[in-house]
Amino acid sequence: MKQTLSLATPFDFLDKKLQLFFENRFWKIRLILLALFISAGSLLLFNFIFVDVGLRSLYQEMRHPGSVGGLFWDDIILQGEDPFTPKHYEAGTHEANQTFRLTIPFIARFLHLNVATLYLLHVLVGLAFIWVVTSVVANILENKVLTFYFVTGFTAIYAGANFYINWFGHADAFPFLFMALVLFLRKPVWVLIFSQLAFWCDERALINSTFIGLWFLIPLLDNLFTNKKLDFKLIPAAVYTLVISGIIYVALRKWMEISLGLSIGHDSSLSEKTVMWSLSIFGDKITRGLEGMWLILFGALAILVLSKQWIKFTLFSGSLLITVIIMLMVADGTRALSYGFVAFFIALKILHDQISTKQLRYLLILSALISLMLPLSFP
Numbered sequence: 001m002k003q004t005l006s007l008a009t010p011f012d013f014l015d016k017k018l019q020l021f022f023e024n025r026f027w028k029i030r031l032i033l034l035a036l037f038i039s040a041g042s043l044l045l046f047n048f049i050f051v052d053v054g055l056r057s058l059y060q061e062m063r064h065p066g067s068v069g070g071l072f073w074d075d076i077i078l079q080g081e082d083p084f085t086p087k088h089y090e091a092g093t094h095e096a097n098q099t100f101r102l103t104i105p106f107i108a109r110f111l112h113l114n115v116a117t118l119y120l121l122h123v124l125v126g127l128a129f130i131w132v133v134t135s136v137v138a139n140i141l142e143n144k145v146l147t148f149y150f151v152t153g154f155t156a157i158y159a160g161a162n163f164y165i166n167w168f169g170h171a172d173a174f175p176f177l178f179m180a181l182v183l184f185l186r187k188p189v190w191v192l193i194f195s196q197l198a199f200w201c202d203e204r205a206l207i208n209s210t211f212i213g214l215w216f217l218i219p220l221l222d223n224l225f226t227n228k229k230l231d232f233k234l235i236p237a238a239v240y241t242l243v244i245s246g247i248i249y250v251a252l253r254k255w256m257e258i259s260l261g262l263s264i265g266h267d268s269s270l271s272e273k274t275v276m277w278s279l280s281i282f283g284d285k286i287t288r289g290l291e292g293m294w295l296i297l298f299g300a301l302a303i304l305v306l307s308k309q310w311i312k313f314t315l316f317s318g319s320l321l322i323t324v325i326i327m328l329m330v331a332d333g334t335r336a337l338s339y340g341f342v343a344f345f346i347a348l349k350i351l352h353d354q355i356s357t358k359q360l361r362y363l364l365i366l367s368a369l370i371s372l373m374l375p376l377s378f379p
Contacts, residue, residue, distance in 0.1 A: 011365060015145050022144040031148050032130055039156040039372065043165060046375035051165065058167035062116040072098075072169030073115040080105030084260050091265030099264045100253055103178075103200040104171050119167070126163015126173035130155065132180040133341075140348045143357065146364055150296075150348065153368030157291045158378050159338040166378060172335060175201035183212050183342060188241040195245040204339040206246055207326055210319040211342035213242055218349060221312045271329065278328040288377040289327065289337030292370025293344065299363055300347035303354045316346060332379035 022031060044051055057068045065074040075095060083105055089096035108118050133154065138147045154160040163173035178198035182191050195212075198205035220234040256262045278285055287294070297320065304313035323340040327333040351360050 008362075011361070015361075018145045018148060022148070027144060028131070028134055028138070031144065031151060032127075032134055035148060035152040035155050036130075038152050039161065040164075042156060042372040043161060043376050046373075047165075050375075054165075054167045058119065062114075062119070065115050070168060073118050073171075074169075076105050076118065076169060076171065077108050077113065077115070080107075080109030084256075084262070086261045086263070089265075091267040092270040096264050099262050100256070101200065101202055103197050104174050107174075118171075122171055122173050123164050125177050129163065129173055129177040129180055130160060132177065132184050133160070136180070136184055136345055137348060140345060141352055141360075146357070146361060149361065149364035149368050150344075153293055153364065153371045154341075154344070156368065156371040156376075157293055157338070158289070158334045158376060159341040161376060162335075162338070162378070165376065168379065170332075170335060170379060172202070172338065175205045175339070176341065179205055179208070179212065179339075179342065182209075182238075182242070183215055183345065186216075186236070186238050188237045191238045191241040192245050195242055196249065199245070199249040202339070204326065204336060206249060208319075208323060208339040208342065209242060209246065210322060211340060211346060213239055214315050214319060215342060215346055215349075216242070217315075218312075218346070221309075221315075224311065225309050274331055275328055277331075278333060282328075285327065285333040286324065286337070288374070289334045291374045292367040292372075295363060295367040295370070296347045296351070297343055299355075300350040303350055307354060312350075316343070316350075319343065334378040 021034070024030060057071060058073075061068045061071045061073060065077070072094060075098065079098060079102075083102055087095070087099070089099075107113075107121075111117075111121070113121065130151070134147060134151050137150050138144065141147050141150070151160075158166075159176065162170070162176075166172065175198045178194045178201065181194040182198065185191070185194070195205075195209065198209075216236050216239045220231065223234055224230050290297070301313065301317060304310075304316065320340065320343060323337060323343075327336040330336050351363070
């Protein structure tokens with residue numbers, strides 16, 4: 001009788017080795033370091049020239065702040081020194097868009113940072129972000145090996161790798177960490193503090209807070225699906241706090257426009273050109289944003305359809321659609337999609353509750369492999 005082979009055999013062997021490796025009180029540190037070793041290794045391999053040029057430019061900017069065009073670390077520091085005086089930048093430029101993104105400039109001013117120390121802080125904040133992501137995912141999956149597969153894929157895409165590989169000065173690790181802490185800490189006081197910090201880093205944090213609200217509402221939606229009853233007592237205080245925080249941000253921003261004369265301007269012609277350009281390369285733009293990790297989102301959407309959880313499907317797909325629309329409206333599509341990283345937590349929760357561990361393992365491995373094989377493209 002002919003013996004059949006299985007492509008799953010190498011991964012079965014890997015699972016056993018990983019389980020032993022993570023049987024340690026410092027398993028989370030081991031998991032993150034191993035994931036970063038694999039993902040950073042692949043990024044440096046497939047982006048070697050890009051990374052080399054970028055890091056050389058960053059070093060030059062550290063030595064002579066403001067000398068390299070297209071790098072914004074020095075602009076962040078300068079904004080912190082005079083944040084409330086209107087600047088007359090051309091509409092649509094990064095500098096103009098920075099007008100209301102005040103959290104990081106204030107941090108730089110308070111800590112007296114220069115370009116080098118601001119970049120170093122960005123790396124440290126990014127590592128903290130990966131730690132929080134790992135903690136959230138481990139709580140969802142209740143499996144260290146599956147968590148490792150996810151974190152490896154996550155740190156191979158922009159959302160998880162920006163903290164060290166984005167030398168331009170967009171500083172996305174800050175809002176990503178604050179958004180993750182809103183979800184992780186949950187208590188109203190922390191929700192208010194960290195959501196405000198995130199919103200004032202980038203308005204895309206506010207737009208993608210729909211995912212955070214949906215995460216908080218999952219118990220309510222699950223109860224509605226199971227018992228066919230809407231129990232408003234299951235709405236946590238964090239949801240109300242998040243809504244109030246959004247209102248506070250919008251109100252303060254409007255007050256700053258009226259009283260201080262701050263604005264980002266709007267160029268309708270540029271916006272139209274950006275949308276048309278984005279549509280012309282839609283497949284490339286949407287793929288490179290989340291790479292193989294799209295499989296996790298598509299898998300969750302498929303499960304919601306098959307299980308006929310139409311309300312959750314509508315809310316989840318609606319939030320994704322908003323993120324995609326924003327991606328079409330801006331030039332930095334990879335960054336815009338990455339602000340929706342909380343969608344991964346929701347998707348993992350759906351998949352963990354509905355499919356077997358074996359199926360989820362294959363999905364996470366495949367998504368990670370695809371992400372590792374694709375070169376990172378940003379912004």
